[in-house]
Amino acid sequence: MPQSQTLSGGFADPARQSAHAFRSVMEAMARPGSLHDITGAEPPASLSVATGAVLLTLCDTDTPVHLAGDADCATVRDWIAFHTGAPFCGPADCMFALGTWQALAPLSAFPTGTAQYPDRSATMIVEVPQLSASGATLTGPGIKDNASLSLPETRAFRDNHALFPLGLDFIFTSGSRLAALPRSTEVR
Amino acid sequence: MTDYNFAYLDEQTKRMIRRAILKGLAIPGYQVPFASREMPMPYGWGTGGIQVSAAVLTPEDRFKVIDQGADDTTNAVSIRTFFERTAGVKTTTATAEATVIQTRHRIPEAPLTEGQILVYQVPIPEPLRFLEPRESETRKMHSLEEYGLMHVKLYEDISRHGHIATSYAYPVKVEGRYVMDPSPIPKFDNPKLGDMAAIQLFGAGREQRIYALPPYTQVVSLDFEDHPFDPSRADHPCGLCGAEDSYLDEVIVDDAGGRMFVCSDTDYCSARQAAGHTGKDAA
Amino acid sequence: MYVAVKGGERAIENAHAWLAEERRGDPGVAELDVAQIRQQLGLAVNRVMAEGSLYDPDLAALAIKQARGDLIEAIFLIRAYRTTLPRFGASTPVDTGAMACDRRISATFKDLPGGQILGPTFDYTHRLLDFKLAAEGEVPDAPKRDADLADVPHVTGFLNREGLIEEAPQDDTPPPDLTREPLEMPADRALRLQALARADEGFTLGLAYSTQRGYARNHAFVGELRIGSVPVEMEIPELGFAVEIGEITLTECETVNQFKGSKTEPPQFTRGYGLVFGQTERKAISMALVDRALRWEELGEDDQGAPAQDAEFVLYHADNIQATGFLEHIKLPHYVDFQSELELVRKLRREAGAHQVQEAAE
Known part of the structure; x- marks a missing residue:
């Protein structure tokens, strides 16, 4: 990858852009299934803009990141390393994992927290081909009656919810769009 | 104060707080440990709320700060000024106009809406702390959902006084799982915690904990079938605006024992007065 | 008619103006400058650096001036400033064996390699007010001799050779960082020492004193107390070796504690350790006693239920910035x-x- 590509594509105004990006991520996590636009990052072409912005907003030298499948390439590694300083690691030790739904399987490889510290669990950034408010039905905290989200499947999320308060939390990205699905959400 | 970053905190600290907020939202009512930083105001004066606000504010927000329901109490003034200086955010006293509201000890009377964020300052985040001083023990109790001690305490109150003798910081159970301290709000405010359209974030700086309630979360005040929860308030209308549904401050007006009752939520009260409502003590 | 109290903003501004005036005092009296505080109130500066966890005598002196001599307030100013500083890296561990000692005493051996150096101590002063100081501060030069450049070996090293004191093997595990991670129980010794190093001197002193009076008594001897300067070195990745980036003054106290042995350990002496920024010996000795008391579990001793044995109690209440903030917040409405x-x-x-x-x- 040309060096210029590694060095570019970060936030030009990190304090303000990450503040906006975080609000999108927070709204998404607080209102499972809701869709949000998130911009400001220009990661390498294999990553979506939304994924880039999420990484810039949440990752740094304190957050081990696991790259799954095609995401684990020099281009992506160099970009993440330069812009966030995040160390790379295997699935069992990660705070964030990044990849397509297929590449991230099996989910059992990722930390779901401990009984006393359920927060010590991975946040999964899942690149999906498209994201829309249709498909699986979601209920739970953050959702007034119910919501719909185009999930890659339902079974895995039901199993994850059954672990509550342990479990994984998901951020789905597609283009400049994102949605989230925390462990607290019931999926039908 | 241009030497400091937007909203004072450095970006790495904000990221750490933001990650804690997200986990808090994913596990409603669970206290997420976070590496609280020393702030330029004392621990116990809202440093947890300030760090949470600093992590969520954007330059376009409208920020409101209340202490005891009022915008003009000294510590509310001090915190509002801090963010005006360090984040350059616009501030407001109008609840409906605010996008982020930092509060100490009250939930505004006017219902909050989607798009708003309520940030609580929390002194002691652990609802079990006064029953068990050890963090290592209370953490175990939460992990095992062992809340018997809390029910015993509340029931002892009933047998001794005929009532649950907790009038503020009244414990709640979130989504049937975690018992949570709602911060020292009067129990009158407890019913507003559940099913709220706004996001509720709780920050305890000295105790290094963040927790959260996503919108429309089920929050139940602990009680017993034969002694249901009672969100009582002083049985008076507001002396200034005549409101009969608001939480009241008692003000001593002379040294002959004269007193009057006024809304603790100053914005609610002045908006009602502006709309023509008057109480018996109004000019 | 009732009018609600307003005007918090103006009240605050006026209070600040009054505070500034009070801080300055009578303008007819010469103003203190920061260099005077640094030079002449050195022990106050040291305490502020130690409990503020920031080694910068000039800033500590400024904080003392701004805080009107209220040391906890000065420590708070330093802590609040410290937390905004970017972190470039960590130094390599300082070598206190290579300390250029201004003071070095042992209460366990009459004489020993490196000798006893009394140094600038109050110990044998008669506490009589010196009214001459009220009139003039000039003092004659103290006698001098050339510094002994040889390393001063640690007293506990002599005991170690005989196997009389517990081993303290080198451990290169990076210690947890109290200022970047929330305190978590149980706390290992590295974390406890870190918390004690910035703990309130008075609180630490009181706890240490309680162990001497029987609340988890641990029979401490001051094996060694040394005060002096050590170089601080940092590994520079681009260079591949460590370079000296400065020099700091430290106080180190190693106590030698009687130990009758337990189910798991043979009779031998055990250790308590204190290491604090600056010349801060009351704090360093207190820290060593409290460190030793907190080690009861790893040494297989009984839990006597003493406050100084209770890590949660000690660590959650030792920080004067947390304590003073929460205590004083009850002034708020x-x-x-x-x-x-x-x-x-x-x-x-x-x-x-x-x-x-x-x-x-x-």
């Missing part, structure tokens, strides 16, 4: 919670009264 208590007490009294009337009637 509590109208709302007080009002709800008021309503409750009135209600309970009403009911109790009705009860009594009823009983009297029966």
